[in-house]
Amino acid sequence: VSTFKLYSWELAFILSMLEVRNSRELVMLRKISIVTALSSTLWAGILSPVGFA
DSSP: HHHHHHHHHHHHHHHHHHHIIIIIIIIHHHHHHHHHHHHHHHHHHHHHHHOOO
């Protein structure tokens, strides 16, 4: 009986962790990826004109 209760608790815990991961972590990772891409593009775009100057 205690094993069944533990398993039920474990499933609820896993579902709540997946919900947090989907709602917060993935959104933050997407924002970080966008900022990194924009920063890299800006850096590459500035280096070319400075090299010709």
